[in-house]
Amino acid sequence: MQETELISRIQFAFTIGFHYLFPPMSIGLGLILVIMEGMYLKTGNKIYENLTKFWVKIFALIFAMGVASGIVMEFQFGTNWATYSRFVGDVFGSVLAAEGIFAFFLESGFLAILVFGWNKVSPRVHFISTIVVALGAHLSAVWILIANSWQQTPAGFHIVGEGLSQRAEITDFWAVVFNPSTIERLTHTISGCLLTGAFLVISVSAFYLLKKRHIEHAKIGIKIALIVAAFASITQLITGHSSAVKVSQTQPAKMAAFEGHYETAPGDLYLIGWVNEKEEKTYGIKIPKLLSYLIYWDSNTPVMGLKEFAPEDRPPVNIVFQSYHFMVGIGLLLIGLSWLGVILWARKKIHSTKWYLWIGVFSVLLPHLANQLGWMSAEIGRQPWIVYGLLRTKDALSKVVSFNEVLFSIILFGCIYLLLFILFIFLLDRKIKHGPEEADKIESTYTEHTIPFTKN
Amino acid sequence: MELQITWFILIGVLLTGYAILDGFDLGIGAMHLLVKDDLERRILLNSIGPVWDGNEVWLVTGGGALFAAFPDVYATVFSSFYPAMMLLLLVIIFRAVSIEFRSKRESKRWRRNWDIAFCFSSILIAFVMGVALGNIVQGIPVAADKEANIGFFELLNPYALMVGITTIALFMMHGSIYLVMKTEGDLQNKVRKWVNNCIIFFVICYIMITMWTLIYQQTMIEHFRNHPELFILALLNMLAIANIPREIHHKREFRAFLSSCASIVALFSLFAIGIFPNIVISSIDPAYSLTVFNASSSQKTLSIMLTMAIIGIPFVLAYTIGIYWVFRGKVKIDSMSY
Numbered sequence: 001m002q003e004t005e006l007i008s009r010i011q012f013a014f015t016i017g018f019h020y021l022f023p024p025m026s027i028g029l030g031l032i033l034v035i036m037e038g039m040y041l042k043t044g045n046k047i048y049e050n051l052t053k054f055w056v057k058i059f060a061l062i063f064a065m066g067v068a069s070g071i072v073m074e075f076q077f078g079t080n081w082a083t084y085s086r087f088v089g090d091v092f093g094s095v096l097a098a099e100g101i102f103a104f105f106l107e108s109g110f111l112a113i114l115v116f117g118w119n120k121v122s123p124r125v126h127f128i129s130t131i132v133v134a135l136g137a138h139l140s141a142v143w144i145l146i147a148n149s150w151q152q153t154p155a156g157f158h159i160v161g162e163g164l165s166q167r168a169e170i171t172d173f174w175a176v177v178f179n180p181s182t183i184e185r186l187t188h189t190i191s192g193c194l195l196t197g198a199f200l201v202i203s204v205s206a207f208y209l210l211k212k213r214h215i216e217h218a219k220i221g222i223k224i225a226l227i228v229a230a231f232a233s234i235t236q237l238i239t240g241h242s243s244a245v246k247v248s249q250t251q252p253a254k255m256a257a258f259e260g261h262y263e264t265a266p267g268d269l270y271l272i273g274w275v276n277e278k279e280e281k282t283y284g285i286k287i288p289k290l291l292s293y294l295i296y297w298d299s300n301t302p303v304m305g306l307k308e309f310a311p312e313d314r315p316p317v318n319i320v321f322q323s324y325h326f327m328v329g330i331g332l333l334l335i336g337l338s339w340l341g342v343i344l345w346a347r348k349k350i351h352s353t354k355w356y357l358w359i360g361v362f363s364v365l366l367p368h369l370a371n372q373l374g375w376m377s378a379e380i381g382r383q384p385w386i387v388y389g390l391l392r393t394k395d396a397l398s399k400v401v402s403f404n405e406v407l408f409s410i411i412l413f414g415c416i417y418l419l420l421f422i423l424f425i426f427l428l429d430r431k432i433k434h435g436p437e438e439a440d441k442i443e444s445t446y447t448e449h450t451i452p453f454t455k456n
Numbered sequence: 457m458e459l460q461i462t463w464f465i466l467i468g469v470l471l472t473g474y475a476i477l478d479g480f481d482l483g484i485g486a487m488h489l490l491v492k493d494d495l496e497r498r499i500l501l502n503s504i505g506p507v508w509d510g511n512e513v514w515l516v517t518g519g520g521a522l523f524a525a526f527p528d529v530y531a532t533v534f535s536s537f538y539p540a541m542m543l544l545l546l547v548i549i550f551r552a553v554s555i556e557f558r559s560k561r562e563s564k565r566w567r568r569n570w571d572i573a574f575c576f577s578s579i580l581i582a583f584v585m586g587v588a589l590g591n592i593v594q595g596i597p598v599a600a601d602k603e604a605n606i607g608f609f610e611l612l613n614p615y616a617l618m619v620g621i622t623t624i625a626l627f628m629m630h631g632s633i634y635l636v637m638k639t640e641g642d643l644q645n646k647v648r649k650w651v652n653n654c655i656i657f658f659v660i661c662y663i664m665i666t667m668w669t670l671i672y673q674q675t676m677i678e679h680f681r682n683h684p685e686l687f688i689l690a691l692l693n694m695l696a697i698a699n700i701p702r703e704i705h706h707k708r709e710f711r712a713f714l715s716s717c718a719s720i721v722a723l724f725s726l727f728a729i730g731i732f733p734n735i736v737i738s739s740i741d742p743a744y745s746l747t748v749f750n751a752s753s754s755q756k757t758l759s760i761m762l763t764m765a766i767i768g769i770p771f772v773l774a775y776t777i778g779i780y781w782v783f784r785g786k787v788k789i790d791s792m793s794y
Contacts, residue, residue, distance in 0.1 A: 053792075057792075060556070061556060063509075064509075064552055064553065064555075064556035065553070065556075067509060067512070067552055068548070068549045068552035068553050069549070071512070071515075071516060071545065071548055071549075072545050072549070074516055074519055074520065074523075075519065075534060075541055075544075075545055077523065077530075077534075078523065078530045078531055078533070078534025078535060078541075079534045079535055079537075079538055079541045079542070080535070082531035082532070082534065082535035082603075083531070085523065085527055085530055085531040085534075086527050086528055086531045086602075088527075089523055089524060089526075089527020089528075089530065089531070089753060090524075090527065090753040090754050090757045091757070092523075093520065093521075093523035093524030093525070093527055093530070093753070093757075094524040094753075094757050094760060094761050094764075096520040096523055096524065097517065097520035097521045097523065097524040097525075097761060097764070098520075098764055098768075099520065100513060100516050100517030100520045100521070101517055101764055101765065101768035101769070101772065102764075102768055104513045104516055104517065105510065105513050105517070105768075105772045105775075105776070106775075108509040108510040108512070108513050109510045109513075109772075109775055109776055109779050110775070110779070111509060111510075112506035112507060112509070112510060112779050112782075112783065113506075113779065113782060115506070115792060116505060116506040116783070116792055116793070117506070117782055117783075118792060119790070120782050120783065121782055160754075164601055167527075169753075169754040169756065169757070170754065170756050170757045170760065171756070173760050398531075398535035398538070399535070399601070399603050400535050400536055400538075400603050400604065400605045400606075401535055401538045405538050405539060408539070408542070409538075409539075409542040412542060412546060416546060416549060416550075420549070420553060423553070423557060427557065427560050430560070430561075
């Protein structure tokens with residue numbers, strides 16, 4: 001059973017890690033598309049139109065990958081975590097169904113108009129569709145974050161039944177929706193998504209500026225993306241802080257693991273470090289008492305240590321410590337990069353500052369890395385619980401699924417996702433190399449009964 | 457009406473909606489390799505291009521609603537069909553990416569490979585879903601602890617395989633009619649011939665599976681024995697199917713499509729009535745069967761979800777119809793097309 005638990009967790013982590021490459025890009029890019037198309041409608045400048053069309057094509061590719069890898073997630077609760085599904089279905093299932101009704105239908109319905117409807121509807125209706133797609137993408141984040149936050153800080157339910165038939169039943173829907181960590185975790189995640197989308201645009205625009213191609217498009221792209229990034233990097237810091245405070249209140253074991261904090265005492269903040277879980281000691285460079293100060297605005301208030309928890313109730317410490325610290329480090333780096341970019345742009349130097357543009361090209365990886373690391377620290381930090389304090393991960397598996405079956409499926413997903421990832425990168429690269437259409441080269445391929453988008 | 461029954465019907469509506477909408481996508485996918493010309497293949501692909509993704513959401517929402525309203529059914533079925541589910545996920549992924557990737561490169565080999573992936577994944581999605589349905593009709597070994605331990609090859613029994621083939625036939629019939637609406641000229645003439653062949657294929661399957669069910673699946677026909685008036689549904693189904701060639705002949709494709717939709721609704725209703733109040737029949741002991749009453753969520757959850765459905769579904773229907781209206785008419789290939 002133990003191996004089955006481990007391999008099932010690895011499969012879930014792998015499939016969701018892969019899936020989570022795409023939705024943050026669609027959410028962030030969704031907002032940027034709204035800005036680009038809005039600018040087009042306002043100015044009537046053709047460059048904005050071509051730029052929007054270019055990014056819509058990339059958006060469609062990313063969206064398709066998100067859909068393909070996302071359906072796996074919804075099935076997997078039932079296939080691999082049947083006991084969990086029985087336990088939480090009454091609460092968790094309804095939130096997931098809400099995501100379908102209130103978000104997925106919107107997103108995928110209006111995506112049709114966003115991608116294929118340029119000449120079928122008026123520019124205004126098209127713009128509304130773009131807004132609705134972006135809104136739908138954000139709403140799906142809202143519902144899934146509610147569901148996940150409920151696993152972290154369950155609320156609005158009671159437990160009924162005994163033994164096998166024990167399960168959580170809803171008592172207060174709004175308490176489930178606004179469970180103690182929803183707001184902090186949602187805003188923090190959305191900030192991460194905006195950064196992911198923005199740095200994708202920064203990266204591609206920087207590449208064009210360096211190669212001296214599509215310069216007009218790239219200048220506009222990098223400007224819009226830098227503004228979004230500058231904004232989101234700050235909200236990321238603020239929501240990151242409030243998330244950490246919330247974790248210290250609601251999941252003290254996770255907070256202690258974040259900083260490798262064993263003894264209940266004023267907490268130190270490590271800049272870098274290593275946790276020896278056997279000796280229950282943390283080594284590294286630290287700022288004494290800063291953790292307590294950040295949580296309580298008082299450097300002498302004690303922070304609960306891991307030793308307060310029985311060993312079987314503690315999460316793995318070092319991996320949580322490392323992923324948390326690297327996430328924070330990248331977050332700070334992104335603030336620096338975003339604001340440096342804004343300053344360079346304000347001084348009109350950004351287009352010629354080669355070293356910054358080169359950093360920009362590769363910076364696209366940073367938000368992705370931070371997203372994955374942040375998710376790792378949140379989810380591994382919740383262990384050994386699948387629903388915090390209520391159901392242990394080891395008790396949540398499907399009883400009828402064997403180790404070999406999961407081994408088979410994990411190999412299957414491993415092969416397919418590797419293939420898809422290679423193809424995705426290959427096609428993305430081609431699209432980027434092709435770039436937006438230049439304004440004077442546009443040819444209309446449409447018949448007369450359609451309304452050309454550019455008329456109004 | 458009791459909330460459990462309401463949700464049994466609503467999930468039925470969602471899955472029927474899925475079968476009607478994604479059904480033609482899958483049917484068209486299944487016939488994709490029948491045309492050889494690249495432009496014609498692109499027309500087939502783009503006939504579903506703007507809508508297939510929204511159609512799939514009906515499945516996602518149906519799955520979510522099943523999870524929420526009948527968690528035990530969701531957990532038992534999904535875990536006991538594990539290898540089949542993984543296969544289904546595999547082909548769903550391949551269908552999605554083959555639509556997206558196919559026309560992104562000019563290379564003939566690239567396109568041919570994705571065409572094959574698109575066609576076979578569409579056929580397999582329909583087939584695996586049919587096989588799953590076939591097993592649900594027959595019952596699976598649900599034990600006292602609500603778990604069913606069933607091997608992969610036990611799922612592939614003759615009856616279930618036949619339901620799988622019938623599902624492919626149904627979707628091909630449905631998809632071919634949709635294609636007639638979306639095509640013109642030579643291609644349309646070609647597709648018209650497919651419609652007739654598909655109808656014949658489906659009717660043969662339908663008769664076989666009906667006889668098989670009447671003879672061997674006694675639990676499915678109990679309600680019909682007690683309420684003979686329900687046979688009207690089976691009759692309506694036959695009339696709807698018979699109406700299709702007539703409408704096609706008179707070039708009223710949309711009406712033919714509506715007939716095909718009606719026949720899908722009738723088929724799902726027959727299935728739902730047959731199985732009610734069970735959702736998963738236990739082949740070990742009928743007392744272990746998962747029913748709408750013993751496998752449901754709490755009344756509170758069911759009523760919250762009903763509120764969501766009442767708020768959400770009218771909007772979904774309204775803009776879905778709006779989007780189909782925007783993309784009405786014959787397929788035109790442009791620079792944004794697949």
